[in-house]
Amino acid sequence: MSALVELDRLGKVYSTRTGDVTALSEVTLRIEDGEFVAVVGPSGCGKTTLLKILANLEQHTSGVGILGNNELGANRSDDVGMVFQKATLLPWLDILSNVLLPVTLKRRASAADKENAMDLLRMVGLGEFATKRPHELSGGMQQRAAICRALVHEPSLLLMDEPFGALDAMTRDVLNVEVNRIWRDTHKTAVLITHSIPEAVFLAQRVIVMSPRPGRIVDEITVPFGPERTLELMGTPEFGSLCAQIRRHFEVSAA
Ligand SMILES: Nc1ncnc2c1ncn2[C@@H]1O[C@H](COP(=O)(O)OP(=O)(O)OP(=O)(O)O)[C@@H](O)[C@H]1O
DSSP states (O other): OOEEEEEEEEEEEEEETTEEEEEEEEEEEEEETTOEEEEEOOTTSSHHHHHHHHTTSSOOSEEEEEETTEETTTSOOSSEEEEOSSOOOOTTSOHHHHHHHHHHTTSOOOHHHHHHHHHHHHHTTOGGGTTSOGGGSOHHHHHHHHHHHHHTTOOSEEEEESTTTTSOHHHHHHHHHHHHHHHHHHOOEEEEEOSOHHHHHHHOSEEEEEOSSSBOEEEEEEOOSOSOOOGGGGGSHHHHHHHHHHHHHHHHHHO
């Protein structure tokens, strides 16, 4: 397998009015092409910072990061799609236009772009909602549209920052099954940040555990389940013991 992302002793220090804040320290991580990785860690340990560096929205201050053939921080990358906790759809545009936004910010959308966006909407069950405005959709549906928007320009890397953190547990379960299917269908490399250990284990092939700030990688757990995940998996003893193994990291750091 070849690596899409390679981070070597990556660090990030924010300079603030009240002094320096070290958000990340010596993060070394390799993510294979097509892999699904989840990152868990205590609040404030630098998870979002890591994602922003991968998206070239923040610059690291030490170490080296590579995405594809480019060094992170060198120039703006189009090769990532990002999903945030809030769908952040533009209220005055219909769903199709929202999904097409990453394309239309650069050029006029072609018929092929529109067809691609419609294919994505159909893939997440929103084909009938293309001409609706965001407020006409539920929170879960809006988040599905946000996933389509992150994928429409066919990036190599899909970044998700607590994408379902604001949704109720049942909607969250349904969307997690959907994300698993999207990942299998599209063969994207995916990085998920979540506060939910079961969500991380359910979706990922590898779970990265980070320490309290400054965030360092303290463990990497390979998830031994096959690519297709169903909700029944969550009820198995293997699933429970893997979650418990990860949770122990936080019990120690909270003591
Ligand atoms: N723009 C910024 N300027 C200064 N400090 C920042 C900035 N962004 C984040 N930080 C600090 O960096 C540290 C890591 O923040 P980050 O948001 O990456 O953590 P996180 O693990 O995603 O947190 P949470 O799980 O609570 O969302 C925190 O101490 C935060 O205060």
